[in-house]
Amino acid sequence: MSGLTFDETAVETWAKNHIPGFTGPVAATKFSGGQSNPTYRLDTPGGPYVLRRKPPGVLLRSAHAVDREYRVQNALAETDVPVAKMHALCEDDGVIGSAFYIMAHVEGRSFDQPSLPGETPKTRDAIIDEMNRVLAAIHEVDLDAVGLSDFGPTGHYCQRQTDRWTKQYHATQTEDLPDMEALIGWLQANMPEDDGQRRLVHGDYRLDNLLFAPGRARILAVLDWELSTIGHPYADLAAVIMQWSMPATAEGRGLAGIDRAALGLWSDQRFIDTYCTRRDLSGIGDFNFYLAFCFFRMAAILQGVKKRALDGNASDPERGLKLGAYVPQFARAGLEATAR
Numbered sequence: 001m002s003g004l005t006f007d008e009t010a011v012e013t014w015a016k017n018h019i020p021g022f023t024g025p026v027a028a029t030k031f032s033g034g035q036s037n038p039t040y041r042l043d044t045p046g047g048p049y050v051l052r053r054k055p056p057g058v059l060l061r062s063a064h065a066v067d068r069e070y071r072v073q074n075a076l077a078e079t080d081v082p083v084a085k086m087h088a089l090c091e092d093d094g095v096i097g098s099a100f101y102i103m104a105h106v107e108g109r110s111f112d113q114p115s116l117p118g119e120t121p122k123t124r125d126a127i128i129d130e131m132n133r134v135l136a137a138i139h140e141v142d143l144d145a146v147g148l149s150d151f152g153p154t155g156h157y158c159q160r161q162t163d164r165w166t167k168q169y170h171a172t173q174t175e176d177l178p179d180m181e182a183l184i185g186w187l188q189a190n191m192p193e194d195d196g197q198r199r200l201v202h203g204d205y206r207l208d209n210l211l212f213a214p215g216r217a218r219i220l221a222v223l224d225w226e227l228s229t230i231g232h233p234y235a236d237l238a239a240v241i242m243q244w245s246m247p248a249t250a251e252g253r254g255l256a257g258i259d260r261a262a263l264g265l266w267s268d269q270r271f272i273d274t275y276c277t278r279r280d281l282s283g284i285g286d287f288n289f290y291l292a293f294c295f296f297r298m299a300a301i302l303q304g305v306k307k308r309a310l311d312g313n314a315s316d317p318e319r320g321l322k323l324g325a326y327v328p329q330f331a332r333a334g335l336e337a338t339a340r
Contacts, residue, residue: 005030006096011042011051014095015102018088021046032316037066037226041105049087053100055313067091068151069225070101072200075146080137084221108211108220114255114265115248121264126217128266129274131207134219135240136278139199139233148200152230156194157201158293161231162187169300172307180331183296186338192286197234203227205236206243208253235297237275238290241268242298245333251322288340295334299327 005028012024027043028051042049054066067089074086085104093099116124143149153160166184202209204227211221246254260267266274276283284290305314306324314320 006053010095011100012044014090015049015088018090019102022049022087037069042102048105050084050103050105051100052103053096054098055308065226066099066101068228070103072148072151072225072228073103075148076141079141079146081134081141082219082221084223106211106221107214109214110208110211112208112250113248113253114207114244115258115263116265121262123217124264125266127207127212128271130212130217130219131210131240132266132271132274133278134210134222135202135205135236136275138202138205138222139236139279141200143198143200143230148230151200151228152198154198156191157198157229157231158187158235158289159191159194161235161297162191162293165297165300169303172304174303174307174310177328177331179328179335180296180299183292183299183331183334183338186335187289187293187296190289190338192289195232197232198230199233201229201231201233201236203229203231203236203239205239206253232290233279234284234287234290235293237272237284238287238294239298240271242291242294242333242337244268246326246329251319251326288337291340292334292337295330295337299330299334302330303327 008026012026015022028040070089073083087102089101209224244255246252308314309317309320
């Protein structure tokens with residue numbers, strides 16, 4: 001049995017004891033794509049479920065925290081942030097070899113490309129507006145009311161994250177990248193003062209992590225909460241703008257070179273301004289810092305993906321190597337963002 005398959009009978013036995021009404025037999029099918037926590041559709045006589053697990057092998061400390069994913073989505077169940085229903089968390093590695101959780105299967109549609117091929121200008125406008133609405137909703141969550149006030153450490157989020165991902169990057173480094181070292185140096189030298197904002201942040205908010213209702217511009221579930229924590233909301237906003245600046249390819253998943261106005265897609269500034277209106281903000285200073293920070297963090301994340309692919313622990317090794325090839329581009333783009 002490979003590290004990315006598991007004993008379906010063991011899952012069935014465990015789930016019967018922890019999820020009311022769960023019945024077997026279980027047939028598991030791994031979802032394609034995704035480079036973090038492997039995710040599977042579980043088909044059962046009572047309907048489909050979704051299982052998300054830690055990957056096998058030696059992992060970086062604090063990475064792939066499925067328990068945190070489970071906790072945050074469970075806490076958001078009664079808020080304006082759409083999430084899948086959480087059923088049960090298993091922290092016993094002995095069941096299938098690593099921790100996992102089971103959640104409801106959401107019948108929705110996802111979009112891999114932010115250019116939204118096949119949609120009309122009107123529906124593209126509505127989809128991006130909904131994406132903007134939900135991002136603002138995440139940042140307006142009352143942490144005390146939902147029991148997440150301790151979901152992240154106190155202190156300067158951007159400093160903390162820069163330190164963390166610098167360590168992660170160096171721990172998985174496979175080649176010398178002067179642009180990445182220069183970017184790390186610029187971030188440390190230009191770190192804004194902590195303004196005290198402590199909000200729930202998703203950490204990887206982008207179109208392909210959202211499930212929309214069939215035929216409607218309505219988000220049913222925000223997925224992939226692995227990087228979520230308490231932090232600075234502008235980092236999430238800048239991550240959207242960062243993604244749009246990438247090449248309009250299967251791996252880049254960006255909007256570079258696309259005539260957005262002709263397709264009904266939003267400009268960067270419109271997305272930022274609408275977000276500010278929704279959150280009653282007058283504007284955002286030092287946005288170039290948050291944008292450079294997002295390029296840096298994504299470069300560090302993709303470096304980890306590349307290292308796992310080389311080590312044989314990636315969810316999709318071939319795609320992992322393709323994504324890892326973007327590390328130099330993200331580092332270079334981060335440096336360019338410093339001058340915006």
